[in-house]
Amino acid sequence: MVAVVVGVHGIGQRQLGRAQLAGEWGPALLDGLEAAAERPIPGLPFSFDLAYYGRLFLDTTQPEGAGAKSGADEEVLTGLAPEEEAELAQAAGDAAGEEALAAAEQEAVKGYTRIPSVLRVAFRALDWRFGPGAALVFAGSFREVRRYLRDPKLKAAVDAVVDAAVDGDTRVLIGHSLGSVVAFEFVRRNPGRRLDLLVTLGSPLGARFVRELMPDPGYGKEGLPLGLGAWVNVRDPHDPVAFAGDLARYWPRIRDEKVNNQGDAHAVNIYLGKKETGTALLTVLPLAAR
Incomplete structure (x- = not known):
């Protein structure tokens, strides 16, 4: 599927699938656009698809990644x-x-x-x-x-999913949680590939343990990674995954946006539905005049 906007999901999605998750992301994206535009929008004004890699984690003995609202133990x-x-x-x-x-x-x-x-x-x-x-x-x-x-075979398989989802018509990449790391890796691995916007939500990219494992955490440290027109990082200060704070200290041209997701600080649907996320998208994909 050719898509102008491609999402890359986060942790704990082994038991779902692309269609289910895309069905959750789409309405949340629309909510964010409506919050930014301050008016109803009849439907997503761009094509959207989700790069789904969750099942690649099924061969691990680890259980699902936990969420605060998911009955985690x-x-x-x-x-x-x-x-x-x-x-x-x-x-x-x-x-x-x-x-x-x-x-x-x-x-x-x-x-x-x-x-x-x-x-x-x-x-x-x-x-x-x-x-x-x-x-x-x-x-x-x-x-x-x-x-x-740390698992080269798994990383290669996950990266291949994103490579297949992003084509010449894709202008925006959105990564949530682990998906923000995967999205960054796509940008790093494809320096000649132009993207108008990278949006990261609840990202752990600033965490020391992540940066120590990344192949090249300093890639793009002069401002933005090569090929990116803009990068907006949206985080809730109460999100434990995004605990390391703003990312502009590593990539100076990032626009960091703080939001309040209240009781479910890491939830992707809440992040997507925020005005800040919608505003980032409308900056590069403006709505037609009413």
């Missing part, structure tokens, strides 16, 4: 190898920060008693900083991002 930590456990503990501590770690140490009620002891304080600290369930959202993101960047 500590099974997200099933099958942690010692090396991964240590890396997760370090990354979770970085995400929580010193204040939250100190507060978690002093908590009278101790949570996460059934997980490895090395993770407990950091996980409680993540929930203290970002809200209940944040640690499991973070862990789900960490595990899938780590696997994508």
Whole structure:
């Protein structure tokens, strides 16, 4: 399918499929456009498709990446190898920060008693900083991002899905969560490919553990990666996946936008429905005059 706008989904989508997810993204995108235009729009004014790679993660023993509203539990930590456990503990501590770690140490009620002891304080600290369930959202993101960047065969397969979805008519790429890392990798791997806009939502691209694993985290550090007309990064400060903050410190020409997703800070449909996301799209794909 030829599409002007292509989305790249995030974690925990192994059990769904392209049609289901595209059916969720489309209405949310329309909500964002209407919020930006401040008027009803009868339908998406551009063609849209989703680069779906979720099933490529099905051969792992890890369960679905967790979401704060999805009934997540500590099974997200099933099958942690010692090396991964240590890396997760370090990354979770970085995400929580010193204040939250100190507060978690002093908590009278101790949570996460059934997980490895090395993770407990950091996980409680993540929930203290970002809200209940944040640690499991973070862990789900960490595990899938780590696997994508450390497993060459998996990365090649995921990248091939995006390569197939983006063609000469594609002008905008939208990446959520892990999808923002995959989208960045598409841009890096295709320096001659022009895109008018990259939109990243709830992105972990600023996280130390991600940048240490990326093939070239400094690509485009002079301003924007080659071939990009613009890059808008939308994040909720309460989103544990996007804990590292604004991305303009790494790519100076990014426009960082802060939003408030309230109780579901990492939800893609809420990110897509924001005025800030719609405004970014309308900047390069303006609506016809009424």
